[in-house]
Amino acid sequence: MSEPVKRNNPFAKVRADHAAETAEDYVEAVSDMVHRTGECRVRDLAKIMGVSHVTVTRIVTRLQEQGLIETEPYRPVRLTSSGEKLAANSRQRHEIVLQFLLALGVPQDDAERDTEGIEHHVGQATLDRMAAFIRERSGD
Amino acid sequence: MSEPVKRNNPFAKVRADHAAETAEDYVEAVSDMVHRTGECRVRDLAKIMGVSHVTVTRIVTRLQEQGLIETEPYRPVRLTSSGEKLAANSRQRHEIVLQFLLALGVPQDDAERDTEGIEHHVGQATLDRMAAFIRERSGD
DNA sequence: TATCATTTGTAGCGAGTGCTACAATTCTGC
């Protein structure tokens, strides 16, 4: 059902996670920016990611080839429906991880920083346990 | 006191985490292999990491330049004292994250896979909370 | 509209990590 990847080896799974990471973070950023300010430009992404606009441009080009993003030269960046879907899933997972760390007692700043990396390595089973933990702590 | 890195940006922190990741996983693997079988060879690391021996050789060369590993051509790989120290810290953190996920109720296989990625993104504050959670659940 | 600042694109560099193919070395078994 899933990908026929080498998931048996934990390190191979980490590499697969990292391969998907850029797309997830970028579409999530585009989605947020569009919802907050109406549009998302290359320079916005550069600021958010903390990299040069050159790096963003190249990555945006690839995400467009992958069908996640639409763009014309010197124009804002939009998400395709496929990109919107990925963004929604990514944001949902991001939010669960963040709320979980906060529920665990991690200070806000640390939780936000750690979440940005952890989110990409959390499988469904772990995500389910995190969601359950959040429910337990809030319905207390 | 810490590194003067751009830790304000979560994405920059993730990039810094990833930059340190290879060294941590490799010295941890070398340490484990040496303790279990007496020595660690390039082919052992290739098997563990799930990559070709070529990739391992190049990485081992760099870790040697960084003073974490010692090696002569066609010889086993050993850790320097600096490498041992990093391995000890990495293993300790790895173990805390793993035990934490298990205490949370994540199945063994999922916990082991997810830990390999998550460990590198867990800051001190989060690690402290995880350790506390383990103690609570075991002293119950 | 002409000018200037901002934004985006392009060229070209380096580091890191993956691979296959082939060469060199070491180890094993006869």
Added chain:
DNA sequence: GCAGAATTGTAGCACTCGCTACAAATGATA
């Protein structure tokens, strides 16, 4: 000791993601 297996090294390729420097397009303002 010697042949063949196993291991390690090297050459060379691809892809990703950082960067600076410079060019082109866009937008704002006088």
